Amino acid sequence: xxxLLRGSAxxxxxIAVMNIATYGFQIIAAxxxxxxxxxxxASLMAVLMVMAVLQLGLQATAARRIAxxxxxVGQIELGALRVTYRAAAVLGxxxxxLAPVMWKLLRLDGIAPALLLAVAAVPLTIMGGQAGIxxxxxxxxxxxxxxxxxxxxxxxxxxxxxxxxxxxTSAMLGVTIGxxxxxxTGWYALRSGRAPGExxxxxxxxxxxxxxxxxxxxLLGFLVLSNADVIVARNVLDEHDAGLxxxxxxxxxxxxxxxxxxxxxxxxxxSTVEAxxxxxVRSLTLVFGMGVVGTxxxxxxxxxxxxxxxxxxxxxxxxxxxxxxxLGTVLSMLQLVVYSVLARRGTRSAYLVWVGLxxxxxxxxxxxxxxxxxxxxxxxxxxxxGVLLATSLWRLREPASVSGFVPAATEPD
Numbered sequence: 270x271x272x273l274l275r276g277s278a279x280x281x282x283x284i285a286v287m288n289i290a291t292y293g294f295q296i297i298a299a300x301x302x303x304x305x306x307x308x309x310x311a312s313l314m315a316v317l318m319v320m321a322v323l324q325l326g327l328q329a330t331a332a333r334r335i336a337x338x339x340x341x342v343g344q345i346e347l348g349a350l351r352v353t354y355r356a357a358a359v360l361g362x363x364x365x366x367l368a369p370v371m372w373k374l375l376r377l378d379g380i381a382p383a384l385l386l387a388v389a390a391v392p393l394t395i396m397g398g399q400a401g402i403x404x405x406x407x408x409x410x411x412x413x414x415x416x417x418x419x420x421x422x423x424x425x426x427x428x429x430x431x432x433x434x435x436x437x438t439s440a441m442l443g444v445t446i447g448x449x450x451x452x453x454t455g456w457y458a459l460r461s462g463r464a465p466g467e468x469x470x471x472x473x474x475x476x477x478x479x480x481x482x483x484x485x486x487x488l489l490g491f492l493v494l495s496n497a498d499v500i501v502a503r504n505v506l507d508e509h510d511a512g513l514x515x516x517x518x519x520x521x522x523x524x525x526x527x528x529x530x531x532x533x534x535x536x537x538x539x540s541t542v543e544a545x546x547x548x549x550v551r552s553l554t555l556v557f558g559m560g561v562v563g564t565x566x567x568x569x570x571x572x573x574x575x576x577x578x579x580x581x582x583x584x585x586x587x588x589x590x591x592x593x594x595x596l597g598t599v600l601s602m603l604q605l606v607v608y609s610v611l612a613r614r615g616t617r618s619a620y621l622v623w624v625g626l627x628x629x630x631x632x633x634x635x636x637x638x639x640x641x642x643x644x645x646x647x648x649x650x651x652x653x654x655g656v657l658l659a660t661s662l663w664r665l666r667e668p669a670s671v672s673g674f675v676p677a678a679t680e681p682d
Contacts, residue, residue: 281530283413288526290420294427298440301431309437312375313386317444320390322492323360324397326485327353329536329611330477331398335405336537345477346402346459352478353398361391378437385441392448399455405537411458412533418451484611487619491607494626494653495525495600498646501633506642513586514639517593520574524563524597525604528556532608539612546665549609553658556605560598567594589640596647603654609661618660625653 295314299307331349335342364371364387371383396415403412427443502514531552538548567574568591575587610618629649636642 279409279413280416280533283416284526284530284533287416287420288529290424294420294424294444297424297428298431301428301435302437302440306378306435306437306440309375309377309382310440313377313382313437313441314444316371316375316386317389317393319489319492320360320364321393321397322485322489323356323481324394325488326481326483327356327394327397328401328404329484329488329608330481331401332405332536333480333540333612333614334477335402336407336540337542339406342406345405348474348477349398349402350459352474352481353395355474356398356478356481357391357394360394361387364390381438382441385438385445389441389445389448392445392452396448396451396455399452399459402459403455404533405540407537408458409534411454414454414458415451418454419448422447422450480614483614483619487607487611487622490619490622490626491604494622494629494650495604497626497629498633498642501630501636502639502642505634505636506639509585510639513583514642516583517586517590517639517643520567520577520590521593521597521600523577524560524594525600527563528559528601528605531556532605535605536608536612539609545609545612546662549605549661549665552605553602556601557598560594560601564591564594564598567591586639589643592640592643592647596643596650599647599650599654603650603657606654606657606661610657613661613664618657618664621653621657621660625649628653 295311298310302310327349331345331353334345334349338345365384368380368383368387371377371386372380375383377383396419400412400415403415423444424447426447427440430439430443430446433439499515499518502511506514535548535552538544539552571587571590574590574594575581575583607619607622629646632649633642633645636645
């Protein structure tokens with residue numbers, strides 16, 4: 270736990286600054302562009318978030334392999350970067366082909382923002398492989414700089430471009446330029462390369478690519494699960510209550526993202542046989558503790574929490590804000606367990622996230638009030654968390670290998 274806390278400080282600050290800067294960009298864009306153009310930028314950022322799933326899958330794959338078998342770091346780093354560059358090129362070309370579709374689907378003023386979205390896919394993906402290598406090697410300082418490079422340049426370049434020309438194209442241009450900063454930072458940190466070390470068939474490009482795709486699929490499931498309820502709310506509640514629910518989710522997301530640094534720090538250790546079970550338990554304890562503090566704060570200081578959510582217009586949801594904090598706590602713990610599953614390559618367990626999504630959709634449609642919906646979503650997420658946690662603790666009850674490396678082959682859970 271002491272190691273976790275020591276390594277957490279810089280990463281925690283960097284991720285906090287990244288999230289604040291990203292949120293700041295949204296606020297400034299809304300004010301400069303106005304509702305019409307900001308709606309376009311918000312939709313582009315939503316697509317960018319979905320595309321980032323591949324980046325997270327690449328990061329998880331590189332970090333798991335390096336942390337699990339450090340003697341192969343030279344081969345893994347080379348293979349991870351090779352797979353990352355190819356994935357970035359493929360995603361960039363795909364988004365380029367889909368640019369006319371994005372133009373019409375998102376109702377953009379022109380095709381330029383869609384083309385910039387395709388360009389942005391390249392550095393966004395490359396950053397994932399670079400961050401995974403740094404995370405696996407536990408090089409927290411350069412990794413923190415990469416995270417800072419994600420948020421701060423977006424705020425700076427995005428604001429500058431919008432001040433020069435307050436259009437959705439200018440805003441997207443600023444975002445695209447900003448995304449190259451963490452890539453340059455990652456390149457500089459990795460410029461010297463690593464000694465060749467040992468080599469293995471497990472760490473060649475093809476199996477690494479398969480693992481990255483599987484990890485991306487699991488993380489996509491969590492992304493959809495954690496955002497599906499706001500869409501359900503728009504369909505089962507009246508417009509006013511749906512807006513209240515969306516406002517409450519602002520607090521949920523804050524509680525979810527607050528302990529994000531714990532996942533980053535803990536993941537390499539969860540990828541090693543000797544520490545993966547103890548790291549999971551200790552990390553969950555830390556995340557749970559932070560969630561309890563957040564929930565108590567939302568309950569005892571609901572008036573202050575309401576200001577953060579959106580002010581007096583959301584008075585009707587003030588008494589339920591602590592429930593949204595509970596939902597954020599459950600989601601943050603679920604996210605940690607999902608990464609634990611990825612660390613041991615429990616692909617079958619990862620499918621349970623998608624099963625949980627289907628259950629959520631089937632049950633949440635019967636909710637009639639904000640309170641009923643948040644309780645339903647929390648219960649479904651909590652049950653999914655319990656199942657995944659029980660499965661993980663069962664799988665981790667004894668070492669899978671004396672070598673200290675989680676085998677590249679998927680564990681048969």
